[in-house]
Amino acid sequence: LAKTTQPISMDSYEGQEVNITCSHNNIATNDYITWYQQFPSQGPRFIIQGYKTKVTNEVASLFIPADRKSSTLSLPRVSLSDTAVYYCLVAPSGGYQKVTFGTGTKLQVIP
Amino acid sequence: NAGVTQTPKFQVLKTGQSMTLQCAQDMNHEYMSWYRQDPGMGLRLIHYSVGAGITDQGEVPNGYNVSRSTTEDFPLRLLSAAPSQTSVYFCASKAQQLGNTIYFGEGSWLTVV
Numbered sequence: 001l002a003k004t005t006q007p008i009s010m011d012s013y014e015g016q017e018v019n020i021t022c023s024h025n026n027i028a029t030n031d032y033i034t035w036y037q038q039f040p041s042q043g044p045r046f047i048i049q050g051y052k053t054k055v056t057n058e059v060a061s062l063f064i065p066a067d068r069k070s071s072t073l074s075l076p077r078v079s080l081s082d083t084a085v086y087y088c089l090v091a092p093s094g095g096y097q098k099v100t101f102g103t104g105t106k107l108q109v110i111p
Numbered sequence: 112n113a114g115v116t117q118t119p120k121f122q123v124l125k126t127g128q129s130m131t132l133q134c135a136q137d138m139n140h141e142y143m144s145w146y147r148q149d150p151g152m153g154l155r156l157i158h159y160s161v162g163a164g165i166t167d168q169g170e171v172p173n174g175y176n177v178s179r180s181t182t183e184d185f186p187l188r189l190l191s192a193a194p195s196q197t198s199v200y201f202c203a204s205k206a207q208q209l210g211n212t213i214y215f216g217e218g219s220w221l222t223v224v
Contacts, residue, residue, distance in 0.1 A: 034212070042218070043201045043216055044201075044213070044215055045215065046214075087154075098144070098169060099156070099203075099205070100169070
């Protein structure tokens with residue numbers, strides 16, 4: 001499993017766009033990049049997944065450069081309810097490898 | 112859809128007691144796993160299973176046992192509870208062939224006194 005590095009914490013004001021970057025220098029050819037969101041006292045939930053370039057859904061966008069050694073989760077116009085821990089996961093799509101999480105990034109949205 | 116169901120949600124144990132945290136999923140997922148999360152910390156993998164009859168250790172397996180007799184169920188057993196096992200436990204599952212979308216249960220809060 002590729003090792004990932006994320007900032008431990010970030011602060012943002014309401015209404016701003018937030019970008020959280022994850023470094024994964026040893027990403028493998030068959031690895032996908034997946035982001036999860038965890039609210040206090042809840043299990044993580046899937047936000048978005050991508051392999052290369054850009055992926056967008058109703059919640060977020062995921063930007064992946066050509067070398068795939070990093071990825072950026074973009075949250076548009078955050079609100080207080082976006083305060084959570086965000087985890088970057090790099091692993092093959094499918095397969096039988098164990099899934100381990102890094103420390104995540106704690107995002108605090110400020111009024 | 113029930114998804115991943117964990118029981119109990121809250122439990123208080125005395126040091127040395129044993130107990131089992133139950134986990135069931137109704138999505139026919141091959142992969143199931145248990146994580147623990149200490150206050151303010153990330154998720155640490157305890158044990159995982161890639162199918163019925165197959166289990167393996169994660170990052171922090173000591174003090175815990177698992178078995179996988181059916182696709183649906185993956186119980187976690189604490190053999191002799193210790194205060195260091197006070198934590199929130201999350202069960203998770205995913206389909207092997209459908210990417211990395213992992214489904215988590217709601218968590219089980221365990222306090223060992």
